[in-house]
Amino acid sequence: MGGWVGQVIGVINVVVLVVSLGLEAWAFVHALLQKAEAFPAVETLQKGVWLALIGGTMLASLLFYAFGMLFAMIALIAALVYLLDVRPRIREISGGGSRW
Template sequence: MLGIHSALDLIFWLLAIGAFAMSAFAFVHALRTPARAFAVTGKQTKKLWTIILGFAVLFSFAAAVQYLSVIGIFTIASVIASGIYLADVRPAVKEIGKGGNSGPYGPW
């Protein structure tokens, strides 16, 4: 019985590490994206996304170091917020950086 619980704990810990990595990646991307890109695409402001993703990084880190429960509401909310950013906002703001000054062999 002890082996099953320790295997599940390991799986949940790996999921928490994955949640932290996803949240950190989304947060760094939001910090590096210009604020104009958020306004042009009609998404929420850069300030709001950095606050949301900052809390997501905080809560997912707390779950990764086992301060919070891995399947707790804050950890799940951080995964949802990061997932929304990566699936919806990131592709939209990523297209803004691609300008019209490209030639037949790439940008010039």
């Protein structure tokens, strides 16, 4: 696509990438700061698996961005599953902890 439509699509793609990378970084740092024992306690994947999953997909979305948004969407989904499912359960068993 040429013209202004292509430019708008390009800007939207960059905004989606930046927002998703921010969420992915937040999920990665949160997982990194949690105790390893918290993950089996909430019956989820091990800490190392979450770090590899979030970090690996985040890296793939950066490296392969030129091939399309597929890896960025996979990374975003992994981060959102962690942030919306695992994080609240870890906060619950750890007594609330940090609000972020």
